[in-house]
Amino acid sequence: MSKQIQAIRGMNDCLPEQSGTWQWVEQRIRQVVASYGYQEIRTPVVESTDLFKRSIGEVTDIVEKEMYTFDDRNGDSLTLRPENTASVVRAGNEHGLLYNQQQRLWYMGPMFRHERPQKGRYRQFHQFGVEAFGIDGPDIDAEVILLSARLWQQFGMAEQVTLEINSLGSNEARAAYRDALVAYLKANEAALDEDSKRRMTTNPLRVLDSKNPDVQAALADAPSLLDHLDDASRQHFDGLRERLDDLGIKYRVNPRLVRGLDYYNRTVFEWVTDSLGAQGTVCAGGRYDGLVEQLGGKATPAVGFALGMERLVLLLETLQLTSEVPGAVDVYVTAMGEKAEGYARRLSEQVRDALPGIRLQNHCGGGNFKKQMKRADKSGAVLALIIGDNEADNQQVGVKYLRHDREQETIEDSALIAYLRSNLSSEHN
Numbered sequence: 001m002s003k004q005i006q007a008i009r010g011m012n013d014c015l016p017e018q019s020g021t022w023q024w025v026e027q028r029i030r031q032v033v034a035s036y037g038y039q040e041i042r043t044p045v046v047e048s049t050d051l052f053k054r055s056i057g058e059v060t061d062i063v064e065k066e067m068y069t070f071d072d073r074n075g076d077s078l079t080l081r082p083e084n085t086a087s088v089v090r091a092g093n094e095h096g097l098l099y100n101q102q103q104r105l106w107y108m109g110p111m112f113r114h115e116r117p118q119k120g121r122y123r124q125f126h127q128f129g130v131e132a133f134g135i136d137g138p139d140i141d142a143e144v145i146l147l148s149a150r151l152w153q154q155f156g157m158a159e160q161v162t163l164e165i166n167s168l169g170s171n172e173a174r175a176a177y178r179d180a181l182v183a184y185l186k187a188n189e190a191a192l193d194e195d196s197k198r199r200m201t202t203n204p205l206r207v208l209d210s211k212n213p214d215v216q217a218a219l220a221d222a223p224s225l226l227d228h229l230d231d232a233s234r235q236h237f238d239g240l241r242e243r244l245d246d247l248g249i250k251y252r253v254n255p256r257l258v259r260g261l262d263y264y265n266r267t268v269f270e271w272v273t274d275s276l277g278a279q280g281t282v283c284a285g286g287r288y289d290g291l292v293e294q295l296g297g298k299a300t301p302a303v304g305f306a307l308g309m310e311r312l313v314l315l316l317e318t319l320q321l322t323s324e325v326p327g328a329v330d331v332y333v334t335a336m337g338e339k340a341e342g343y344a345r346r347l348s349e350q351v352r353d354a355l356p357g358i359r360l361q362n363h364c365g366g367g368n369f370k371k372q373m374k375r376a377d378k379s380g381a382v383l384a385l386i387i388g389d390n391e392a393d394n395q396q397v398g399v400k401y402l403r404h405d406r407e408q409e410t411i412e413d414s415a416l417i418a419y420l421r422s423n424l425s426s427e428h429n
C-alpha cells in the first residue's frame with residue numbers, strides 16, 4: 001500500500017458527525033443577521049499581499065509572522081486572507097458601495113493564519129463577521145454589539161460570555177497616549193519580555209495586549225487609554241455605554257483592550273469566555289473610521305466584528321448546547337423484496353414531492369428485515385417505513401417508531417403524506 005497523504009497541519013476536515021452542528025450554527029447566524037437587515041458579501045479567499053500589509057499593519061502578529069503569502073505564476077505576491085475586513089473594504093471601494101452610502105454587510109468563510117495549532121487555534125479557521133459602513137454615531141456600534149449579543153442568546157450561552165469594551169480614541173489622542181505609555185514602559189523595561197521590548201519601539205500599544213502574565217503584572221500602573229481620550233471620542237464612548245445600559249447589555253470597561261490589528265479607532269470590543277482555556281476570545285471587533293480612505297476610498301466611517309466559528313462550536317459542545325441539532329434522517333424506508341423496492345422508491349419520491357423539507361433515506365443493498373432495521377436504527381431516523389412485497393401488493397406501509405415505545409401501525413399509502421406531516425412535525429418542533 002502506498003503512503004497516505006494527510007491534511008495540512010492546523011487545517012481540519014469537517015466530518016459528517018460535525019457538519020450537522022456547523023449547518024445548524026450557520027443557519028441560526030443567517031437568521032440573526034437577516035433579522036437586522038444585513039446583506040451577505042462574498043469575496044475571494046486570495047488577495048494582493050499589499051491589501052493586508054496596508055490595512056492590518058506591518059508591525060502586527062498577523063503580517064509579521066502569520067500570513068500565507070506566495071508568488072503566483074506571474075510573480076505577483078498573493079496572500080490567503082487572514083481576516084476579511086480588508087477584503088470587504090477593498091470590494092466596497094472597487095464596486096462603489098461605500099461612498100455616500102450606508103451598507104450593513106455580513107460574511108462567513110475560511111481564513112488562514114500560520115499559527116501554532118492548538119485547541120481553538122488553527123491555520124485554516126472560519127469567521128462570521130459583520131461590517132457596517134457610512135454611520136459615524138454610537139448607535140451603530142450598539143447595533144452590531146446587540147446583534148452579537150442576540151447570537152449568544154439564541155445559542156443559550158448568554159451567561160457564559162462577557163462583553164469587554166474600550167475606546168482607542170482618535171489617532172491624535174492615541175499618539176499622545178503612546179508617548180505616555182512608552183515613557184512608562186521604558187521605566188519598567190526590566191519587567192518586560194523580549195516581545196514586549198521589541199513592541200515598545202515598533203507598536204507600543206500592542207504591549208497592552210500581551211498574553212504573558214508577567215508583562216500584564218508589570219502593566220498594573222501603566223497610564224490608561226481612557227484618561228487620554230479626546231472629547232469627541234469620549235462622547236462617542238459615553239453614547240455607546242448609555243445605549244448598552246438602556247438595552248440591558250452588561251459589559252466591563254477594559255482599558256487595556258487594544259486589539260491586534262492597527263486599523264481600529266474609538267470603540268473596540270471583545271466577547272470572552274473562560275470556558276475555552278487560553279483561546280477565550282470568541283468574537284472581537286470595533287470601529288475603523290480610517291480604513292476605507294487608507295485603502296484608496298473616500299473617508300467613510302465603519303464598524304464591525306469577527307466571530308471565530310470554531311471557538312463558537314467548541315463552546316457549544318463544551319457547554320453541551322447542541323441537543324437541538326437535527327439528525328440527518330427523519331424517515332428510513334426499508335424494502336424487502338423486488339416488488340417492494342420499486343414500490344418503496346416510487347412512494348418515497350411522492351413523499352419528497354409533497355414534503356420538500358423531509359429527510360428520507362431509502363435502504364439500498366438488500367438484506368433481510370433484521371439487517372435493514374439495524375441500518376434504520378443507525379441512521380438516526382425517528383421512524384422506519386416497513387415495506388415488503390405484501391405491503392406493495394396491498395399499497396400499504398408499516399410504520400415503526402425507532403426512538404419511542406409506540407405500537408407499530410399500518411397505513412394506507414394514500415394517507416402516508418398526511419400521516420408524516422402530522423407525526424413528524426410534532427417530532428421536530
Ligand code: ATP
Nearest residue numbers: 115120121122125260281282283284306307308311
Ligand atoms: P487571538 O488573540 O486569539 O489570536 P486575534 O485577536 O488574532 O485572536 P481576530 O483577528 O480579532 O483575532 O479574529 C477574530 C476572532 O477570530 C477571534 O476572536 C477568534 O475567535 C477567531 N480566531 C482568530 N484567529 C484564530 C485561529 N487561528 N483559529 C481559530 N480562530 C481564530
Ligand code: MG
Nearest residue numbers: 061062115260
Ligand atoms: Mg491572533
